[in-house]
Structure formats: structure tokens, C-alpha cells
Amino acid sequence: LNYLFTVIIxxxxxxxxxxxxxxxxxxxxxxxxxxxxxxxxxxxxxxHHGYDLLYSNIFLFSVLGSAELVWRSVVRQTNLEISxxxxxxxxxxxxxxxxxxxxxxxxxxxxxxxxxxxxxxxxNDEATLQCEVKGxxxxxxxxxxxxxxxxxxxxxxxxxxxxxxxxxxxxxxxxTCGSNTFSERLAxxxxxxxxxxxxxxxxxxxxxxxxxxxxLSCWMWFAIGVCCQFGMLLIVCVIVLCKCMxxxxxxxxxxxSNIYV
Numbered sequence: 001l002n003y004l005f006t007v008i009i010x011x012x013x014x015x016x017x018x019x020x021x022x023x024x025x026x027x028x029x030x031x032x033x034x035x036x037x038x039x040x041x042x043x044x045x046x047x048h049h050g051y052d053l054l055y056s057n058i059f060l061f062s063v064l065g066s067a068e069l070v071w072r073s074v075v076r077q078t079n080l081e082i083s084x085x086x087x088x089x090x091x092x093x094x095x096x097x098x099x100x101x102x103x104x105x106x107x108x109x110x111x112x113x114x115x116x117x118x119x120x121x122x123x124n125d126e127a128t129l130q131c132e133v134k135g136x137x138x139x140x141x142x143x144x145x146x147x148x149x150x151x152x153x154x155x156x157x158x159x160x161x162x163x164x165x166x167x168x169x170x171x172x173x174x175x176t177c178g179s180n181t182f183s184e185r186l187a188x189x190x191x192x193x194x195x196x197x198x199x200x201x202x203x204x205x206x207x208x209x210x211x212x213x214x215x216l217s218c219w220m221w222f223a224i225g226v227c228c229q230f231g232m233l234l235i236v237c238v239i240v241l242c243k244c245m246x247x248x249x250x251x252x253x254x255x256x257s258n259i260y261v
Contacts, residue, residue: 021037021102021103021104021105022035022037022104022105023104023105023107023178024104024105024106024107024180025106025107025108025109025140025177025178025180025182026082026085026089026106026107026108026109027085027108027109027110027111027175027182028085028086028087028108028109028110028135029084029085030085030182031081031082031083031084031085032081032082032085032106033079033080033081033082034079034080034081034082034093034095034104034106035078035079035104036078036079036080036095036097036102037078037095037097037100037102037104038078038095038097038098038100038102039077039078040077040078041078041097041098042098043058043059043098043099044056044057044058044059044096044097044098044099045057045075045078045095045096045097045098046094046095046096046097047075047080047093047094047095047096048093048094048096049067049069049089049091049092049093050091050092052065052066052067052069053065053067054067054069054070054073054080055070055073055075055080057075069082069089072084078095078097080093080095085108086108087108087110087135089106089108090106090107090108090135091105091106092104092105093105093106107135107177108135109133109134109135109140109175110133110134110135111131111132111133111173111175111182111184112131112132112133112134112184113129113130113131113132113171113173113184113185113186114129114130114132114186115127115128115129115130115186115188116128116130119186119187119188119189120189120191121160121163121167121188121189121190121191122163122190122191122192123162123163123164123165123190123191123192124162124163124192125160125162125163126159126160126161126162126163127159127160127163127167127188128157128158128159128160129144129157129158129160129171129186129188130156130157131144131156131157131173131175131184132156133156133175139177139178140175140176140177141154141175141176141177142155142156142173142174142175143155143173143174143176144156144158144171144172144173144174145171145172145174146166146167146171147166147167147168147169147170147171147188148166148169152174156173163190164190165190165192167188167190168188168189168190169187169188170185170186170187170188171185171186171187171188172184172185172186173185173186
């Protein structure tokens with residue numbers, strides 16, 4: 001009975017020394033900083049990933065664990081920084097500072113972006129943008145941001161029907177998990193002779209006389225263009241004729257001077 005009473009007291013004290021932890025999120029290949037929960041310690045600091053020891057410092061005597069994660073992590077003050085995050089890094093992390101336990105969790109996910117049929121599209125075609133989040137991402141929101149606007153599409157799938165010139169450029173898939181935001185870029189190229197398309201549209205509009213600029217018909221604009229070209233040609237002819245007459249006058253003056261001599 002005394003033994004059972006001792007065990008109950010032990011776990012009660014252990015629970016009292018446990019502090020509330022945080023939920024952290026990270027993207028595969030990225031970097032994440034796990035905060036211990038305290039800014040400093042006096043006697044000891046330990047970090048565990050599950051049952052694996054990552055780091056231990058007791059009275060200035062440091063020990064590193066043997067897990068693979070040790071080589072991709074570093075302890076700065078009391079925080080644990082992990083680089084080149086992998087899916088296997090997800091799980092429970094424990095920071096033990098001066099006997100106080102801080103339990104944290106790390107959720108790791110990957111973001112995959114794609115466009116069908118391809119990332120090179122033609123004008124007026126149809127395409128589908130997909131942003132897929134794999135891994136532990138419960139409670140995360142997925143949105144798309146188009147190249148030429150700051151508005152967000154609250155869905156992981158975007159339908160381009162039809163494809164426009166404004167769809168050309170970098171699209172961003174934005175994943176928001178709590179206070180953490182991650183993004184993945186997708187570049188789309190829209191091909192098509194937009195200048196030719198604009199010329200066709202202009203001709204189509206001018207086919208109706210009442211819609212043409214200044215209320216003139218297309219035949220009037222054609223006649224004005226011909227007159228302008230004729231006027232330019234006439235000016236060139238006058239300039240050439242003046243030069244010829246000037247040369248002829250110079251030649252006559254030279255001849256008269258020779259006769260006088």
C-alpha cells in the first residue's frame with residue numbers, strides 16, 4: 001500500500017511539473033524552430049524526439065544523441081532548430097528544462113502543385129490547377145494566388161475556363177496552418193499571338209460603321225489613308241524637282257561664266 005501511494009505521489013508531482021506545449025508545422029525540405037517554452041535554464045536542459053535523446057546539457061556538460069536527426073539539428077539557447085526537414089521528423093518532442101517538462105508536437109507535410117494538361121497553355125484553352133498537401137496537415141487551409149491579383153481562391157483546385165493572358169506568370173499555392181504560412185510556386189506560360197488577336201478584334205468592330213471612331217465608316221478611313229500616302233509622295237516629288245532645278249541653274253551659271261572668259 002505504501003508503494004502504491006508513493007507511485008501516485010510521483011506521477012502527481014510529474015504532472016505538476018509538466019507545462020503545456022505547442023503544435024509546430026513544417027514543410028518537407030524546409031526549416032523549423034521548436035521553442036522549448038522557457039528562455040533560459042540554470043541546471044539542465046534536454047531535448048527528446050519520442051524516446052530518442054537529441055541533446056542533453058547538465059551543469060555545462062553536453063551530450064549528443066545518436067539519432068539521425070541530431071546531425072540536422074542544433075540547440076540555440078533553449079530552442080531546437082531543425083533543417084532539411086523530413087517526414088520522419090514528425091511526432092512528439094519533449095524539452096526538459098530544470099525538471100519542467102514541455103511536450104510539443106511537430107506536423108510535417110509536403111506541398112505538390114501541378115497543372116493539367118501542361119504548364120504551357122494556349123489562349124482560350126481549359127486547364128486545371130491542383131495543390132495537394134500530403135502528410136499531417138489537420139486544420140490547414142489551402143489557397144491559390146493568381147499572378148496579377150492579390151485576391152485568394154479558397155480552394156485547392158482552380159479551373160481556368162478559358163485560359164486568358166492574365167493567367168500567365170507565377171501562381172502561388174499558400175498553405176496556412178495556424179500562425180504558420182507556407183507557399184509553393186507554379187509557373188504557367190500562356191502562348192498566343194495577342195497582337196494578332198487584337199487586330200482581328202479591331203477589324204471586327206470596324207465592320208459596323210456606327211461603332212468606328214468619330215462616326216466615320218471604314219471606307220472613309222481607307223480613303224484618308226490613301227490621301228495621306230499620296231500627299232507624302234507629292235512632297236517627295238516636289239523636293240526632288242527643286243533639287244534638279246537648283247542643279248540646272250548652277251550648271252547654266254557656270255556655262256555663262258566660261259563664255260564670258
